[in-house]
Amino acid sequence: MRLKELESSLQDLSGFDEPKITLEQYCTTPHLAARMLYTAHSVYDDIESKVVADFGCGCGILSIASNLLESEFNMALDIDLSALKIAQKNCSNYEVEVDFVLADIKSDSLYQWKNKVDTIVMNPPFGTKTDKGIDMIFLKKALEIATTSVYSLHKSSTREHIKKKAKEWNVDCEIIAEMKFDVPMMYKFHKKKSVDIEVDFFRFSKKESRN
Amino acid sequence: MRLVTHNMLQCHVRGCNVNNYPLQLSEVEIEIQETEFNSQFLRSMIRKLEWSALINSAREIGITTLPEVLPDDFDEDFLRNIHRVLLETHIQQGKMTCPNCNHVYLVRDGIPNMLLNESET
Ligand SMILES: C[S@@+](CC[C@H](N)C(=O)[O-])C[C@H]1O[C@@H](n2cnc3c(N)ncnc32)[C@H](O)[C@@H]1O
């Protein structure tokens, strides 16, 4: 499947019914989701025939894109049941299979997931004032689990911090793309409906998996 | 939820750290949905799963065809059977009980609920 086809086939997904601001529920656009998964697939061969997990899957766009690129087994988790129900419906419309788990990344150790998942893709919450650093909790857990690589989006303003952490955790990281992202406003006191923020698309890879 | 996923779920109630895996399945409702067979994938996946946990869980949902010990070579029949058990058998409803602390996690409409309330984490 070509990039253009992937992007256009992702247009028909349903989004959140009532997005929960505190959980940072908004969908990755088909444009971005297609580019993330297409790169993971065509440049790094991290999708086809792999076990792929999606952390904070929301309505499931990243898992569906992964399926369309022939991943072999997909698992997706989210803390919100209503999001998972929408994701389930999206998957049945697309005739793709994903195993969903209702879980909280912050409190569940996911201990048994280790070494069973090849690749993790995610667009984590960036963290609001009350929930600072949640994207780093997602990232740390993802890196503990994935045997090969993790693809994730992070605010460009935290770039140096992320690079430092990657070094500390002994993983390689590279920025695949820098992008602007239209994020619905997470703070009540803001007047604007959404803001453009700058986001880095990262690939993290385990050093052991290099040969 | 398929058994591959169940094989990755473990109790995480605070303080429950030993003998908390695999979660015991009961009162299950199962649906079979056919899917493409890929022997190469199965070969690598089988080695990653916890075999003894898997045969226990399979037995709890009425599947008694898995060998006690994982064979050294996988023939076609074995792989077809494994394919059925791992990738085509969906647990739609059920209860998953921690063998250590007896906490019950529910599976509803195919989704296992691993959330705990605050006092339990
Ligand atoms: C920015 S949205 C991304 C949704 C989807 N992955 C996408 O790309 O369209 C972040 C998702 O993370 C979920 N989430 C937030 N906190 C979480 C937590 N502690 N554990 C699991 N999921 C969480 C939210 O419910 C939301 O669906």
Ligand SMILES: [Zn+2]
């Ligand atoms: Zn327990």
